[in-house]
């Protein structure tokens with residue numbers, strides 16, 4: 001299993017969510033964040049307003065997937081989150097040892 | 113070392129915290145999140161109110177543990193977070209390379 | 225690549241950010257969190273006020289780095305976040321499989 005984390009533009013969350021659901025992803029976790037990339041937050045346009053600050057508001061989302069589906073899920077997120085402008089986001093994945101569904105105690109891919 | 117992440121029902125945080133302290137866990141980090149699982153957030157009951165939205169409020173907690181304690185810590189969280197109803201949560205663990213206590217610079221299990 | 229996560233005192237964020245920029249780090253993600261360590265949040269001084277609660281406000285930050293730079297980035301964070309008092313924070317790193325820049329689709333170290 002893999003944990004895929006994506007930091008995206010907030011107004012893109014609905015598109016990313018819809019694309020993940022269409023792909024058949026079975027769950028996700030979302031949180032608020034802020035950050036900067038190569039441009040250090042400068043000249044980044046957020047909802048039409050230019051922010052001269054260095055921490056730009058972002059959405060951080062996490063998707064737990066099976067190993068074999070991880071690359072496709074990354075592609076789905078990247079495609080749905082892209083506008084072509086700077087600050088579109090960053091996606092990364094890390095290896096997962098164990099996953100558990102709390103209600104049933106199921107483990108591993110069964111828990112997804 | 114392992115990093116255990118749990119996404120649970122908010123009203124279960126106190127129970128989970130108490131169970132982890134009773135188990136001897138030496139620290140945790142908590143944040144606000146929202147998410148959905150297999151039911152896509154529908155028909156999930158949160159504090160008595162039924163939400164027809166797809167992102168249900170959750171608490172996301174992280175516990176850094178020694179390798180040998182990881183499975184027990186997962187069990188402690190799962191047991192304390194369970195209500196038996198859908199939406200009880202998801203727990204996963206990832207491998208950790210290094211951990212450091214900022215005040216002292218201690219590394220590895222000593223840092224926990 | 226590595227993902228370095230640090231949970232630090234909120235008033236230290238500017239120092240840590242400046243130190244990371246001086247080191248040449250190309251991005252970071254920041255979120256709000258709370259937590260406790262060995263002292264269970266007791267007798268921890270936060271901005272001059274003593275909190276008798278067990279979840280103390282913290283900042284959680286993430287930095288994606290190349291493998292070879294990870295140890296130095298950890299040192300930069302630890303040094304900049306340290307006050308010498310309890311509650312200074314915890315830093316950990318996990319292995320990263322893949323990283324992608326959303327705008328260009330670049331992968332791996334090129335994506336940082």
Ligand SMILES: Nc1ncnc2c1ncn2[C@@H]1O[C@H](COP(=O)(O)OP(=O)(O)OP(=O)(O)O)[C@@H](O)[C@H]1O
Pocket residue numbers: 007008034035036037038039056058085086087088089090250251252253254286287288289325326327328335336
């Ligand atoms: N090295 C990094 N570590 C952690 N988070 C990062 C890193 N780089 C970027 N991020 C997160 O991703 C968000 C979006 O980054 P961004 O898309 O600006 O990356 P970029 O590499 O500058 O690409 P672009 O040139 O397309 O802007 C940032 O606001 C930050 O939250």
Ligand SMILES: Nc1ncnc2c1ncn2[C@@H]1O[C@H](COP(=O)(O)OP(=O)(O)OP(=O)(O)O)[C@@H](O)[C@H]1O
Pocket residue numbers: 026027028029030062063064065101102103104111112119120146147148149150151168170197198199200201202
């Ligand atoms: N695949 C996933 N990736 C990331 N987070 C997830 C995933 N599945 C669930 N979560 C997180 O865990 C929370 C609780 O999930 P939930 O307990 O509903 O899982 P479930 O598999 O649907 O189990 P149940 O059938 O018991 O409801 C979600 O709100 C979401 O934040």
Ligand SMILES: Nc1ncnc2c1ncn2[C@@H]1O[C@H](COP(=O)(O)OP(=O)(O)OP(=O)(O)O)[C@@H](O)[C@H]1O
Pocket residue numbers: 138139140141142174175176177213214215216223224231232258259260261262263280282309310311312313314
């Ligand atoms: N085992 C842990 N798992 C997850 N998060 C932790 C853990 N220990 C500490 N943290 C996070 O780091 C923050 C700061 O911890 P803290 O610096 O108090 O660690 P400590 O080990 O008690 O060190 P000190 O003795 O210097 O206080 C906590 O508020 C919590 O958010």
Ligand SMILES: [Mg+2]
Pocket residue numbers: 036037038039040086087088
């Ligand atoms: Mg950028």
Ligand SMILES: [Mg+2]
Pocket residue numbers: 148149150151152198199200
């Ligand atoms: Mg569910």
Ligand SMILES: [Mg+2]
Pocket residue numbers: 260261262263264310311312
């Ligand atoms: Mg402490």
